[in-house]
Amino acid sequence: MAPQGGEVAPRRELALIVNGRPAVARIEPRELLLDFLRNRLGLTGAKRSCDVQVCGACTVLVDDRPVSACCFLAYEARGRQVTTIEGLAEAGHLHPLQEAFIEHGAIQCGFCTPGMILTALTLLREVPTPSPDQVRTYLKGSLCRCTGYWKIIDAVVDAGRRMARAEAARR
Amino acid sequence: MLRPFEIHEPTSIAEASRLLADHGEDAAVYAGGTELILVMKEGLAHFRHLVDIKTIPGLETIAYDGAVLRLGALATHRAIERSAVVGRHAPLLASVASQVANPRVRNVGTLGGNLCFAEPHSDLGTLCVAWDAVIVLARDGEERSVPADRFFTGVLETVREPDEVLVRVELRPFGPGTGGAYQRFAMHERPTAGVAAVVATRGGVIQHGRIAIGSVGPMPVRASEAEAMLAGAPLRDEALREAAKAVGRHAEVMDDLYGSAAYKRHVLTVLAARALREAVACAREEDA
Ligand SMILES: Cc1cc2nc3c(=O)[nH]c(=O)nc-3n(C[C@H](O)[C@H](O)[C@H](O)COP(=O)(O)OP(=O)(O)OC[C@H]3O[C@@H](n4cnc5c(N)ncnc54)[C@H](O)[C@@H]3O)c2cc1C
Ligand code: FES
Ligand code: FES
Numbered sequence: 001m002a003p004q005g006g007e008v009a010p011r012r013e014l015a016l017i018v019n020g021r022p023a024v025a026r027i028e029p030r031e032l033l034l035d036f037l038r039n040r041l042g043l044t045g046a047k048r049s050c051d052v053q054v055c056g057a058c059t060v061l062v063d064d065r066p067v068s069a070c071c072f073l074a075y076e077a078r079g080r081q082v083t084t085i086e087g088l089a090e091a092g093h094l095h096p097l098q099e100a101f102i103e104h105g106a107i108q109c110g111f112c113t114p115g116m117i118l119t120a121l122t123l124l125r126e127v128p129t130p131s132p133d134q135v136r137t138y139l140k141g142s143l144c145r146c147t148g149y150w151k152i153i154d155a156v157v158d159a160g161r162r163m164a165r166a167e168a169a170r171r
Numbered sequence: 172m173l174r175p176f177e178i179h180e181p182t183s184i185a186e187a188s189r190l191l192a193d194h195g196e197d198a199a200v201y202a203g204g205t206e207l208i209l210v211m212k213e214g215l216a217h218f219r220h221l222v223d224i225k226t227i228p229g230l231e232t233i234a235y236d237g238a239v240l241r242l243g244a245l246a247t248h249r250a251i252e253r254s255a256v257v258g259r260h261a262p263l264l265a266s267v268a269s270q271v272a273n274p275r276v277r278n279v280g281t282l283g284g285n286l287c288f289a290e291p292h293s294d295l296g297t298l299c300v301a302w303d304a305v306i307v308l309a310r311d312g313e314e315r316s317v318p319a320d321r322f323f324t325g326v327l328e329t330v331r332e333p334d335e336v337l338v339r340v341e342l343r344p345f346g347p348g349t350g351g352a353y354q355r356f357a358m359h360e361r362p363t364a365g366v367a368a369v370v371a372t373r374g375g376v377i378q379h380g381r382i383a384i385g386s387v388g389p390m391p392v393r394a395s396e397a398e399a400m401l402a403g404a405p406l407r408d409e410a411l412r413e414a415a416k417a418v419g420r421h422a423e424v425m426d427d428l429y430g431s432a433a434y435k436r437h438v439l440t441v442l443a444a445r446a447l448r449e450a451v452a453c454a455r456e457e458d459a
Contacts, residue, residue, distance in 0.1 A: 072204070113268075119275075141273020
């Protein structure tokens with residue numbers, strides 16, 4: 001990226017963990033986390049859409065909390081754990097939330113899906129079996145132009161139940 | 172795209188304040204960045220020096236000393252929402268924090284950033300004004316306390332000097348017979364209108380009521396006509412209703428994309444009535 005108008009800012013080293021793997025790069029402070037993930041690491045699951053923190057398409061988790069990568073400096077992720085949708089499946093098995101989204105038809109164009117799933121994941125960690133209303137409230141800042149939301153809400157509620165059952169079975 | 176800038180990592184308020192003084196208009200305090208990065212990205216403002224106050228230890232602390240609840244400037248909306256101390260001593264604040272924006276903004280955005288940005292469509296400023304919160308600003312070695320209703324001076328403007336850092340907000344939990352409430356109406360992420368009320372009662376009489384309105388004008392302000400009507404009024408629904416009408420009637424409101432002035436006056440009246448009733452109900456519980 002060529003700096004504009006001859007302005008330059010010193011680069012600094014950024015070391016972080018992305019989807020469980022260490023990543024290191026020399027970046028300018030102005031580099032956004034979304035561009036870092038998409039352009040440098042090729043992780044294109046997080047999308048740029050509204051670019052102003054209202055739609056949630058760019059959602060990734062930083063230390064397990066959702067952030068809008070479109071307005072979040074990569075610098076902020078130094079020394080932290082970043083999770084993108086690419087990091088959810090384990091050993092070739094989709095995460096129960098991903099499965100539920102597919103089974104419920106909660107995906108149409110898919111542009112909102114990575115953000116929806118990562119956001120829903122943080123809800124399920126706090127409220128393992130949320131009511132449809134709790135899902136609706138929590139996902140208010142995640143926009144979908146296609147599905148009309150019902151199937152997304154159903155999928156999250158269902159995934160919560162499945163994960164709770166699986167957890168109970170493990171104990 | 173963002174234009175280039177440098178990030179400074181001070182480890183004390185004094186150092187941050189010196190950096191701000193040295194770089195003048197070219198510097199900005201950088202907390203969560205949810206507003207700052209946004210306006211810089213949109214090209215509405217540019218600073219070549221961001222002073223990251225997150226490298227200063229202790230600025231996120233939330234503590235209660237038996238009289239005053241102190242909220243560090245870097246407490247995020249989420250931290251406030253989830254804090255056991257806030258939940259015990261100021262549950263109203265926790266509930267308002269939980270309604271801000273969306274989980275992503277709540278997770279990164281801070282109380283200090285919300286107040287210093289002074290975006291008119293905000294919830295916390297309105298609550299702080301009704302609650303008689305004290306906003307503490309600091310620079311190299313000195314602190315000053317500003318009552319919340321004198322902190323905001325206009326759209327995106329406050330009394331903060333460029334080299335001052337907001338370090339904390341101080342609130343007194345409600346005593347017996349006092350209750351508070353916040354009512355907001357939001358169609359978009361940010362509120363269209365908000366009303367905060369704190370009502371102190373004794374023996375069936377309203378001792379005083381503090382009402383603040385926000386999001387409808389350049390900054391959150393007290394509804395002084397309505398407050399005057401409440402002082403000494405009997406604790407009856409009629410008194411609350413009349414005060415609520417006065418809130419709408421006397422409010423200075425702006426037309427904007429969120430709605431016309433007439434519409435906002437109506438919404439304010441409805442919200443004020445709800446907030447006053449809820450505050451009184453909460454005062455009764457505190458009394459019981
Ligand atoms: C999509 C969206 C929706 C929102 N919805 C709501 C809502 O419903 N209700 C609501 O109340 N708010 C809302 N907000 C505002 C939100 O609360 C703020 O964005 C957030 O709290 C700002 O904190 P920050 O730490 O990110 O500030 P920053 O972006 O870091 O800073 C904001 C400004 O304050 C200055 N500053 C920050 N901290 C300090 C300090 N300690 N001392 C001196 N100056 C400082 C910065 O220089 C900058 O000018 C919304 C914001 C967004 C982006
Ligand atoms: S692209 Fe970041 S929130 Fe919409
Ligand atoms: S599936 Fe297309 S935006 Fe949600």
